Amino acid sequence: MELVCPAGSFPALRAAVDHGADAVYIGFRDGTNARNFPGLNFDEMEARRGIRYARDRGARVFLALNIYPQPAGWKRATRALHLAADIGVDAVILADPGLLRYAARPHPELRLHLSVQASATNRQAIAFYRERFGIRRVVLPRVLALNQVQQVVAATDVEVEVFAFGSLCVMVEGRCALSSYVTGESPNTCGVCSPAHAVRWEETSQGRQSRLNGVLIDRYRPGESAGYPTLCKGRYQVDEQIFHAIEEPISLNALPILPQLLRMGVAALKVEGRQRGPAYVAQVTRVLRAAIDACKTNPTGFSARADWIATLDRVSEGQTHTLGALHRPWQ
Amino acid sequence: MAAKLALAPIPYFWPKEQICGFYEQVASWPVEIVYLGETICAKRRALSFEQWLEIAQQLAQTGKEVVLSTLALLEAGSDIAMLNRICSNRQFAVEANDMAATQLLARGTPFVSGPHINVYNEETLALLAEEGAYRWVAPIELSGATISHLHARRPAGLETEIYVFGRLPLAFSARCFTARAHNVAKDQCAFRCADYPDGLPLWTQEQHRLFTINGVQLQSGLPCNLLDKVRDLVSIGVEVLRISPQSQGTEQILGIFRAVLDGKIDGDAQAILSPWAPQGYCNGFWNGDAGMVWR
Known part of the structure; x- marks a missing residue:
């Protein structure tokens, strides 16, 4: 091995x-x-x-x-x-x-x-x-x-x-278009996922926020450690709950x-x-x-x-x- | 105009009665090609293979071209066994959504290369034609320019099918996101996905409708809509336009696309369509943008 x-x-x-x-x-x-x-x-x-x-x-x-x-x-x-x-x-x-x-x-x-x-x-x-x-x-x-x-x-x-x-990767590799759906670039088309050039960090009254091509990926409380905004690892709202709906970092x-x-x-x-x-x-x-x-x-x-x-x-x-x-x- | 309409397989987990009722109606709808079967989750067995075959036969008798679709993510030995049964049916063509299907179909058996087979260049088109494909469904993330380029250079006898309406199949996982949202293990999912006949909406924390959870699949939040491109597609000779079922309005959506194809509708087609997708659409992939964009 x-x-x-x-x-x-x-x-x-x-x-x-x-x-x-x-x-x-x-x-x-x-x-x-x-x-x-x-x-x-x-x-x-x-x-x-x-x-x-x-x-x-x-x-x-x-x-x-x-x-x-x-x-x-x-x-x-x-x-x-x-x-x-x-x-x-x-x-x-x-x-x-x-x-x-x-x-x-x-x-x-x-x-x-x-x-x-x-x-x-x-x-x-x-x-x-x-x-x-x-x-x-x-x-x-x-x-x-x-x-x-x-x-x-x-x-x-x-x-x-x-x-x-x-x-x-929580998705089957080679069959994931999440990144191109949000940014126009994916592993299959460009060899990238959630590309760095599309990332924006913001300090707001609600806390630190990460965006990918304008889409809010996550929002962090003061002192909470912030991770790279990979699309499948953001916190989203499903059925009134906000959580890592796809996968945790x-x-x-x-x-x-x-x-x-x-x-x-x-x-x-x-x-x-x-x-x-x-x-x-x-x-x-x-x-x-x-x-x-x-x-x-x-x-x-x-x-x-x-x-x-x-x-x-x-x-x-x-x-x-x-x-x-x-x-x-x-x- | 000479393009056919195709109805994609039902992506959601509907109960048996709903599926059977749906296809009873499809028989009279203005659609030439019907793809049948479970493509998302092997655990969903609302219908047995024999019951799917019955529906297939009934639709075929009404003159529809019937294609049996197959799973995109094959993990267990039992998944392969089911795939083998579908591939060795001697009556209907098969839509391959994994190279395993291509392998199991004896070389030369006509098949459709489904949207989950990655066809990004001419060499891959040539390979699939060699293997027996008579039609390819363009991957959803390709731009219209790339699809048109490949379409123009496709091998003889290979039809091009383009996904023109419906929530886009964006990704598959071993995990079930519907089960996750209910905080239960996939093994104990109790088919929670049956509660969401159009998938479970996923929003950002600013209420942007980003994705749709459909068991182990993630779809686009909003449906793709290429109604405005239909004339262009027909003019370059695209043979088939694919529409994905939703729990409400599929008949009307097919009807609007049919009317546009037949030249029996003009400028306000989008207005007639809009009640069936009140949250809006996307068409970014076709324009070479981020897929979620609508312009």
Whole structure:
């Protein structure tokens, strides 16, 4: 079970590799991936440097190319694909069926991973992508219960990667247009969710308020800690009640169930957060490396150490964690 | 004008009697294509598969094109088993809303690529045509310009269907937001969604009607309305216009779109439509804006 860590920059990549990541995933700075944020990602030179740094230390580099290119962006996407093959990434992470179809022709040797953005939640969808395009790995959307993950692993011969830590999409990835409904930009269309340029903070007599393209997302009492106004984590009114009607700000943390994931044959654990800095990447990688190693050494006696959980909570959205869909109560 | 009207599957959880009564009326409504079945939540089983087939047969006998729609989010083994039953029916075409359906339909079996299959470029259209799609429903967040571009370059034999009226399907989750609003677990939901035949409104703290909660789905707060674009759509040869059912006024809404298609109505079509969506509309996606915008 390998550890796959995020890198939005060369220092983050170095932090991941130095702290024990088996693989690092990056994106190009051309708007072709789901973390299309200002100041983030790699140009060709940095990507080559990153691959060299990782390889010299026994780690692999995956390239996320997981937007859904529209006609105007098609050339940019295929250019990114050729560049990925040219600089020798160990795999490309794709979501768009058209791009998957295209990729297999000029680069039959290129290892394809199916992005979480492809919304493949079941064995038949995975079989479609394997039979048509020869995908070697699938990243599962964060909507499956543990027993459902197990059924998928048992029923497919492609490697299964699951999210183990990080901010949590409550929606099926790749099928969420909440952000484009409110801001005009979504993960599928622009590689962003609740984009920073649409955010506005206000101090009012009713408290601090966050807005996204003018829409009130949340209102905070004095002294209450305010989070980034991601659309699905706002406080809204439903049936006269004001609450986190969609989801609370909270992070996924699968540490408590590492032995089960290992036993069922999950191939890789993924850490979310290419938008986060090197310090986050270093801390999370270090804890997950220690936990995976401890789990492999003694799966039956494994328990998530309190200091690991505390370290992860400190860097978590909402400073708290959940097993998300992996445990039944959440569903 | 030669575009057909299609009635999308009922997105909400209506009781069996309401569903059956609705489709008895549909038989006489001015709509050529009817999509049937549960696409939102596998737990909702107001009708058995056999009962859906009965409705399908009755509608087919009145000359409607009937398409069996399928779930957008497939999680459990039982979801796949049901999907398999639908895909192996030998009578009716299937609307695929997940690649699992495409996989289960033997290659070459005619199917409709539904709104939840992400078709954003020509290469994907070509793939789906190869797999046997005879129609694609454009994803709701694409702009009119992009849809028109793809429509103009679609493979031969592939029809284009555009979502022209109804609350937009924006997102799906493993969680049930209706259950959450009632502070009960999804496992103990007791089908609270049955209390909301048009979904549960979600407002911002300033009473902006933002979303509609429909079990595990979030829809737009206001319906999308492309009535003003119908003539443009027909002029570029779009084959099918999709209207999503609501508990009241579906017949009238279909009637207004039909009248516009037939050129039997002029400038005040919007005024006739407005009582059926008193809170207003959105059409931002079509114009390349934020989807919630209306202009």
